[in-house]
Amino acid sequence: MENMGRAFVLKTLLKLTEIRKSFGAVKALKGVSFELRAGEVHALLGENGAGKSTLIKVMTGAHRPDGGIMELGGEEVSGLTPVRAQELGIACIYQQPALFPDLSVMENIGLRLEKVGIFHRVKWAMWRRKAEELLGQIGAEISPEAEVRSLSMPEQQLVEIACALGSGARIVIMDEPTASLTQKEQHLLFQVVRNLRAKGVGVVYISHRLEEIFALADRVTVLRDGESVGTNAVDGLNEAQMIRLMVGRDVETIYPTAEEEPGEVVLEVKNLACAESGLEGMSFQVRAGEVFGLAGLVGAGRTELARVLFGITPADGGSFSLNGKTVEIRSPREAISHGIAYVPEDRRRHGVVLEMAVAENITMASHRRWFKAGILRGGVETEAAQSFVEALGIKLSSPAAPGGSLSGGNQQKVSVARWLATQPKLLILDEPTQGVDVGAKGEIHRLVRELAKEGLAVLMISSDLPEIIGMSDRVGVMREGRLVEIFDNAHAEQVMAAALGSGEVAR
Amino acid sequence: MKTYSRELTVGVALLLLLAALAVFAPNFFDGQPLVSRLASQMPALVLAVGVALVIMTRQIDISIGSQFGMCAVIAGTAAASGMSMPMAMLCALLAGALMGVVNGWLVAGLGLPSIVVTLATLVTWQEVLRLWQKGRLLALPDGVQWFGTSQGTGQALVIGAAFLFLVLMAWAMKHLSIGRRIYATGSDTEAARLAGLAPKATTFGVFVLMGILAGVAAVLNLVQSPQIQPNSGEGLELKAIAAAVVGGVAITGGRGTLWGVLLGLMLLVNVNPALTHFHQPPYWEKAIQGLVILLAVAADGIRHKKQKRLK
Numbered sequence: 001m002e003n004m005g006r007a008f009v010l011k012t013l014l015k016l017t018e019i020r021k022s023f024g025a026v027k028a029l030k031g032v033s034f035e036l037r038a039g040e041v042h043a044l045l046g047e048n049g050a051g052k053s054t055l056i057k058v059m060t061g062a063h064r065p066d067g068g069i070m071e072l073g074g075e076e077v078s079g080l081t082p083v084r085a086q087e088l089g090i091a092c093i094y095q096q097p098a099l100f101p102d103l104s105v106m107e108n109i110g111l112r113l114e115k116v117g118i119f120h121r122v123k124w125a126m127w128r129r130k131a132e133e134l135l136g137q138i139g140a141e142i143s144p145e146a147e148v149r150s151l152s153m154p155e156q157q158l159v160e161i162a163c164a165l166g167s168g169a170r171i172v173i174m175d176e177p178t179a180s181l182t183q184k185e186q187h188l189l190f191q192v193v194r195n196l197r198a199k200g201v202g203v204v205y206i207s208h209r210l211e212e213i214f215a216l217a218d219r220v221t222v223l224r225d226g227e228s229v230g231t232n233a234v235d236g237l238n239e240a241q242m243i244r245l246m247v248g249r250d251v252e253t254i255y256p257t258a259e260e261e262p263g264e265v266v267l268e269v270k271n272l273a274c275a276e277s278g279l280e281g282m283s284f285q286v287r288a289g290e291v292f293g294l295a296g297l298v299g300a301g302r303t304e305l306a307r308v309l310f311g312i313t314p315a316d317g318g319s320f321s322l323n324g325k326t327v328e329i330r331s332p333r334e335a336i337s338h339g340i341a342y343v344p345e346d347r348r349r350h351g352v353v354l355e356m357a358v359a360e361n362i363t364m365a366s367h368r369r370w371f372k373a374g375i376l377r378g379g380v381e382t383e384a385a386q387s388f389v390e391a392l393g394i395k396l397s398s399p400a401a402p403g404g405s406l407s408g409g410n411q412q413k414v415s416v417a418r419w420l421a422t423q424p425k426l427l428i429l430d431e432p433t434q435g436v437d438v439g440a441k442g443e444i445h446r447l448v449r450e451l452a453k454e455g456l457a458v459l460m461i462s463s464d465l466p467e468i469i470g471m472s473d474r475v476g477v478m479r480e481g482r483l484v485e486i487f488d489n490a491h492a493e494q495v496m497a498a499a500l501g502s503g504e505v506a507r
Numbered sequence: 508m509k510t511y512s513r514e515l516t517v518g519v520a521l522l523l524l525l526a527a528l529a530v531f532a533p534n535f536f537d538g539q540p541l542v543s544r545l546a547s548q549m550p551a552l553v554l555a556v557g558v559a560l561v562i563m564t565r566q567i568d569i570s571i572g573s574q575f576g577m578c579a580v581i582a583g584t585a586a587a588s589g590m591s592m593p594m595a596m597l598c599a600l601l602a603g604a605l606m607g608v609v610n611g612w613l614v615a616g617l618g619l620p621s622i623v624v625t626l627a628t629l630v631t632w633q634e635v636l637r638l639w640q641k642g643r644l645l646a647l648p649d650g651v652q653w654f655g656t657s658q659g660t661g662q663a664l665v666i667g668a669a670f671l672f673l674v675l676m677a678w679a680m681k682h683l684s685i686g687r688r689i690y691a692t693g694s695d696t697e698a699a700r701l702a703g704l705a706p707k708a709t710t711f712g713v714f715v716l717m718g719i720l721a722g723v724a725a726v727l728n729l730v731q732s733p734q735i736q737p738n739s740g741e742g743l744e745l746k747a748i749a750a751a752v753v754g755g756v757a758i759t760g761g762r763g764t765l766w767g768v769l770l771g772l773m774l775l776v777n778v779n780p781a782l783t784h785f786h787q788p789p790y791w792e793k794a795i796q797g798l799v800i801l802l803a804v805a806a807d808g809i810r811h812k813k814q815k816r817l818k
Contacts, residue, residue, distance in 0.1 A: 312701070333703040344701060353694045355761050360687060365702040367684040376682045418702065 011038050012074070013171055013202040014059070014090075019068035021054055028054040030226040031068065036171060036202040041193060043213045043234070044206045046223035047246055047297075047496065049463060052206055055223065056173055059204070060092045061085035091164030092173040097156040099148045105159055106131035106144035112163040134162040138192045154185040161192055172196060173204040178212060190216055208297050210239050210500055222246055239502045240493075247465060247492040255470030256449040262473065263288035266323060266457035267309075267426050273317035277304035278481040282318070286426065286457045291448060293472025294461045295495050301481040302461045303345055306428045309459070310342040311335040323425065336365060341419030343412075345430040345461075351415040354404030358396055359385035361403045361414050366421040388417040393443060409440025416447070427451060428459045433467060445471060465492050513755030513806070517770040524774070524781060532784035546662040546731060548776050549669035550575070550724035552769065554743055555750040556676055557720035559768045562751055564706075564713050565693040565760025566614060566621040571721050571747060573632035574606045575740030578725035580636060583645045583735050592650060599729075600722035606632065607718020611711035629744070640737035652733055665727050672723070677765045689713060693760025749796065750775055753803045775799060 014036040021029040029051050036042050046052050057063040058070070061080035070077050072088055080088075099108050110127035131144035140158040148156060157177055164172050174193070178186050193216060196203055205217055213220055214234060221231040222245040229245055265285045272282040279301050286292040294302045308315050311329040320327055322338055329335045335342070344351055352361050362385045363370045370380055385399040392413045396406055403414060412432060419427060429448065433441040448471060452458050462468040468475060475490040476483050477498040485498040528535040535541070554571055561568045582599035586592065606628065613624040653661025680686035691699040692706040699706040721740075729735060754771025756763030778799075779792045 310701075331703075332701050333705060336703040342701065351698065353691055353698050353761075355694045356687075356690060360690075364687065364691060364698075364704070367687065367704075371684045374683060376684075 012036070013038050013072070015069075015071040016055075016058070017069040017071075019055070019058055019070065020066045021058060021063055022066055028226055029058070029065070032223065032226070032228045034221055034228060035231070036204060038170070038202050039197055039200045040218040041197055041203045041205050041216050043217035043220040044204060044223065045208075045213065045220055045242065045246060047463070047465060050223040050246075051226040052223055053175070054226075056092065056175060056204070056206070059085070059171075059173060060090055086167065089168055089170040090173070091167060091169035091171070092175065093157060093160045093164065093177060095176050097153070097160045099156055099159060101147075101149040103148060104144065105135075105142055105146050105148060105151070108148055108159060109134060109144075109163055109166060113166045130166060131162070134166045135159075137165060138162060138195060139188065140192075154181045154189065157181075157189070158192070161196075165196070169201065171202045171204070173206075175206050176208065177205075178207060178209065186212075208500060210242060210502055213242075214239075239497075239500075243493055243496050243500065243502060247496045255467075256446050258289075258291070258449070258452065258473050260289060260453065262290035263455060264323070267459070268321045268324075269309075269318060271318035272305075272308065272315050272320060274304070274308045274313055274315045276316075277301065277308060277313050279304055279308060279315075280317070280481060282483050284476055284483060284486060286459050288425075288455045288457050289452050290473045291452050291458045291460055291471055293468040293475040293490075294459065294478060295463075295465065295468045295475055295490075296478035296499050298463065300478040300499065302478050303430055304481070305478070306342060306344075306430050306459070306461060309335070309426075309428060310340055336422055339423070339425035340428065341365075341422050341424035341426065342428045343415050343419055343430060343432060345434065352403040352406075352411045355402055357400045358389075358394075358403055358406065358414055359399035362388050362399075362417045362421055365418050366423075369421065369423075384421065385417075388421065392417055392420075392447060407440075409436035409444070412436055412440070412444065413447075416444075420451070424456065426457045426459065428461075430461045431463065432460065433462070433464065441467075465495060469495065511764070511767075513803075514764060514767040514770060516806075517754060517767065517774055517803075521770055521774045521777070524777060528781060528784060532781075535780065535784045542659075542662050542666070544776075544780060546665045548772065549665050550728040551743060551746050551750070551776070552669050552772055553672060553720050553724040553727060554747040555754075555768050555772050556673060556765055557717040557724075558744070558747045559751040559754070559756045559763060559765060560689055560713050561621075561717050562748070562756050562758060563689050563693045563760055563763055564710050565696070566710060566713070567748070567758075568610060568621065568625045568714065568717050569744045569748070570606070570610065570625040570629035570632065571717065572740035572743040572745075573629045573636070574603055574718055574721035575725050575728075575743055576636050576737060577606065577632050577740075578603045578722040579729055579735050579739055580640060580645060580737050582722075582726060582729055583647055583651075586648055586651050586729075587645065589648075592654065595651075596722075596726045599725050600719050603718040603720070603722030603725070604715055605718065606721070607715035610718070611714030614714060615707045615711035633738075633741075636737045642737065644734045644736055646734045647729070647732075652730060654730055661730060665730065669727060673765060673769060680765060685709070685712070690761055693762075695761070746772075746775070749800050753799055755803075757807060758804075771803075 012035055016032060016034040018031040018033060019029055020031055032051065032055055034055065044052050044055070054063060058065050061082045061084055070080065106127045109131045113130065128144050135142050138158060138161055140162065142151065142155055142158065148159065151159070177189060181189060193203055193205070207213060217234045219231055220234050220237070222229045224246060264287060266288050267286040270283045273280040282305060294305070296302050307313050311331045311334055314330045320329065327338055329338060359381050363381050370376060370384060382399055389396065389399060394410050394413045394417070396410065403411060406414065432448070433444050436444065448458060448460065460468070460471060469490050469492060475487045475495060477485045477495055479499055479501050487494060554575065558568055558571055578599040581602045582595045585595040585598040610625055610628055613619050614621045654664055688699065688704045688709040691702065691704050692709045696706045728739065750772035751763065751768050752758060753775060754763065754767030754769070756768060775796050778795045779789060782789050782791055
């Protein structure tokens with residue numbers, strides 16, 4: 001019965017209709033419909049922030065949708081929880097496997113499959129047999145005794161898949177499973193996915209790599225801005241069409257544009273490399289008065305590049321010059337003293353210190369400027385903070401208010417103010433408008449353009465494609481730790497094609 | 508707006524206690540015994556300020572009692588061997604700094620957890636003292652007690668020095684870069700690093716300062732008696748940490764003021780004399796102190812929960 005291959009009737013396993021989900025004011029899903037059949041690999045495609053992760057979390061019960069209908073095997077389910085989803089046969093394999101690293105493979109599998117009381121005796125022999133059997137089914141050569149910590153990332157993924165299989169999952173969701181795999185490991189994984197399909201399991205497969213989708217998937221659903229733009233058979237599509245589905249939209253926002261020619265070269269890197277962050281052969285320039293945008297998919301190495309430039313993970317190859325002088329930057333302190341400023345991505349974690357006053361946050365990176373002879377005279381700090389608050393239009397009750405009392409957009413401005421206070425020559429902005437509302441976004445855009453006009457060289461990272469294209473004078477595109485293209489007048493489709501590594505799209 | 512709610516609460520509690528004493532046991536405020544009691548708490552105040560800084564950087568130092576004991580014996584031995592008083596004091600400070608370097612290097616340099624590191628150094632210094640002194644009392648030469656002056660002047664000097672130190676430190680925390688570095692390191696180490704505030708160096712420095720302050724505290728203690736016991740520091744670490752916590756220094760780092768530490772210490776150390784003056788058995792002291800600490804920590808917990816709910 002099992003080996004009926006792809007010939008058997010494709011019955012619908014999971015059906016989502018008009019699923020909606022909002023986080024505060026952000027509408028992550030605006031009515032997404034999706035259908036998964038038994039024995040198919042259904043790819044989910046979309047640029048960063050299109051709503052893929054949220055959709056997966058709705059399927060696994062991690063998020064409760066605000067509206068819409070979810071049907072499993074023809075029956076409507078509501079109030080899904082992660083435990084219930086597991087019981088219903090939905091398994092999810094994340095990029096980072098969620099295993100217990102200090103326990104053995106068989107303990108991990110056994111614990112996942114058996115739900116018993118705490119005083120229940122552990123059936124070691126059975127656990128071992130089960131683990132061997134499941135690992136054998138997917139062709140993984142892993143000892144059941146091995147400690148999970150000692151396994152490689154792909155091996156851990158295989159253990160996860162074995163768990164999913166053992167729990168009788170009918171629906172397996174894979175979130176970018178190949179992101180950290182080598183070519184050979186990928187092939188093994190593909191084989192496992194095909195095996196699952198042959199067993200009649202429905203696989204939801206998320207990947208940015210178009211060639212994988214062509215190699216593996218039967219159908220593809222494209223998400224864009226929290227909406228599904230359509231489900232198509234993979235056979236009927238080519239790369240260019242797929243990319244158009246992903247990016248095709250009108251640019252609604254009007255971005256402030258450059259008025260003057262950029263000045264001299266501020267930053268020049270040649271063949272910059274950093275083994276620790278997986279970067280190599282990075283060569284580009286950023287000029288005074290210019291906004292250089294850095295586009296790419298999540299994991300392409302953009303933030304890693306920013307961290308190399310700022311000395312957090314120092315470069316180990318290539319040359320680095322600022323204003324024509326070769327420099328070596330080994331720590332954030334050195335970067336700051338050379339006039340580099342970095343507004344990090346994770347504002348809540350590494351940007352604004354929530355417990356400290358806004359004024360203290362603003363002066364934090366430029367103590368040398370405000371503490372004359374090491375001593376802060378009364379009023380200097382408040383005055384300085386006040387001037388930045390006015391210049392950047394930060395809305396707050398008082399500069400003595402703690403950073404945590406501000407809204408996201410205003411916190412972002414405080415973070416920018418901290419770095420402007422260091423009087424930098426090069427400003428690196430990592431996702432400056434992430435998680436801020438539309439109004440604040442526009443203000444930040446205007447601010448960035450104004451700073452460039454005043455002669456600052458700006459390196460801006462953003463996953464928001466219209467934003468990066470609208471804001472940047474030039475756009476560099478990164479993929480897999482390399483700078484693959486630099487566009488003078490970028491178009492969304494070109495940038496997306498370069499980011500995905502698609503060769504077919506004509507320029 | 509920065510709120511001083513903890514300082515206010517503890518201050519009010521202390522005032523109520525003192526008011527009750529003023530009404531029901533006015534002889535609590537008799538001049539000489541009061542000054543003596545105050546002077547005897549000054550070493551603990553210096554230690555509490557030091558450990559408060561350590562806690563603010565999101566670390567802990569439980570070896571301060573042992574450091575204090577080592578410094579006291581070293582200073583005492585130096586004085587007994589005929590060294591001048593300033594030289595003997597310098598020896599105590601240097602010994603403290605060295606012990607601070609050990610803790611700081613292990614914690615900031617090697618990245619080991621401070622609770623384990625300082626537990627190890629607590630035991631190590633304690634055992635060194637035991638082997639070296641074998642429990643002997645160390646008699647001090649004449650010029651040491653009260654810095655060679657009268658008791659009144661000596662006590663005034665001790666109290667004056669401790670309070671001057673407190674005022675200077677409180678000023679430094681507000682007006683020197685190092686103060687900001689301490690708060691920033693404790694609140695968000697990564698943000699501090701990105702802002703070029705060298706959190707590792709800050710942490711190291713705070714441990715060294717803690718060692719030096721153990722030396723200062725040892726000297727302030729030394730001058731108040733004709734001899735010293737090698738185990739004089741045992742239990743002091745708990746007193747200092749309790750004072751900091753009750754005074755509003757968050758055990759999770761990044762928050763607290765030195766004035767709060769002063770109030771916290773005063774509240775805790777007045778439990779015992781208050782019991783005596785109210786003619787209650789003194790056995791209640793530890794239980795009441797424990798209750799005060801519990802209330803302080805519970806207040807933190809409730810505040811945290813509220814903040815989370817707001818988010």
